[in-house]
Amino acid sequence: MTPSELPTDTAVAVVFFRPSPEQVARIVERFAGRLPVFVYDNGGIPPEALAQLREAEGLTRLGEGRNHGIAAALNALAEAATAAGFRRLFLLDQDADATVETAQALGHALDRAIGEDLPPALVGPSPAPKPGHKAPVYPLRPGVPPRENLRPVEFLATSGSLVDLAAFAMVGPFRDDFFIDAVDLEWCFRAWAGGRSCWMDPGTAIPHSVGRGTIRMRYLPVTMPDQPVFRMAVYVRNSAYSWRLPHVPGRWKLKQVAYLPLQIALYWSRHRFSPRVLARLLAALAQGLGGRLGRPADAPP
Incomplete structure (x- = not known):
């Protein structure tokens, strides 16, 4: 992908909590210098990885290294990206096996999800299998027809999702009193109730898992x-x-x-x-x- 093909309205947002040096290096190598990157330090980043983050091109680090939970971290990243003028935010956790091309594909999907009613709040990939782990299942939203090949789903995992920041401002932040689990589920249900929609793109897939088995x-x-x-x-x-x-x-x-x-x-x-x-x-x-x-x-x- 040439620099002229990169989405200019999109930034990458990553939450780190006790990552390995390899996980940090993967994010830097795949995204830094290609898309603007915002990372939130929820604690436990190894010193050598912190040095790599400081030296990475186009990367902004937030957080002071204390675990505030996933919701508070995502809210801070969305606020920073909005203040910097971005319209879309590609959310990732440190385990996500995604690329710039993933973000570009989801950007095209978000464009296709725009319709006369129920404007999209976010679009995410389908979960690819990961050996030894249970992949998440995203139930279809009843009564909402597909748009092209996109499927309307009740909710999606935040990691791997591309969020429309104008919709995020309307729906409101993730619940930081939830701290970590069901944050994405509650937010998507709130988006649907507020007249926004959530979509899964079957043509884009990344491995996704929860837990250690x-x-x-x-x-x-x-x-x-x-x-x-x-x-x-x-x-x-x-x-x-x-x-x-x-x-x-x-x-x-x-x-x-x-x-x-x-x-x-x-x-x-x-x-x-x-x-x-x-x-x-x-x-x-x-x-x-x-x-x-x-x-x-x-x-x-």
Whole structure:
């Protein structure tokens, strides 16, 4: 891709938390000097990687190296990109296997998603398989027809998505009191409720996974990501709190009411029915139902 073919209205946004030097190097090598890059330091960047970020062309580093959670980091990146005059922001996490060409393809997809009603808030790639990990599933939005080959979906993962920053300003920021899990899900439901739309481009795919592996239930077709206890607890808390939100569709709430207890049981069995793990998850469930959100006490610094 020649410099004249690069999108001039798009910046890249990356959140780093305890990345390896190789992960930082991959972002720098693929994007720095080709597209403007904004990175947020949520902590744990190795010294040699920090030096590489400081020397990278066209790269702006935000954050002071303390873990503020994914939502707060994404909000800061969106604010900085908007202030710098960009119209679109390509969101990535440190694991994302994406390129400048991915951003360009999604830019064309976002153009195709523009219609007479329900203007697009974001477009994202389809999840490519990643061995040993459960790929996310993005349910279709009922009652909304496809636009060309694009599929209207209830939600997408933030990582790999191209966000329209004008739509972001209208929908509002990601919920920083969610801290990490279900941030993207809640925001997309809010976008749909506000008259904006979310789209998946089947012609563009990147590997995407959550957690460090997959847990499978023996007798039922139930799978879920294997995550640290604190991550699972935040997921349970935020999922339960989402039942209180009017913009989250009833069909999704009913599905989660049935599915969340199975996930808790499956995760508990994975941890050999530890009383400590069960107590943590049930406390998280009570926090969500009671609306007690914010930074988890056991979140890593």
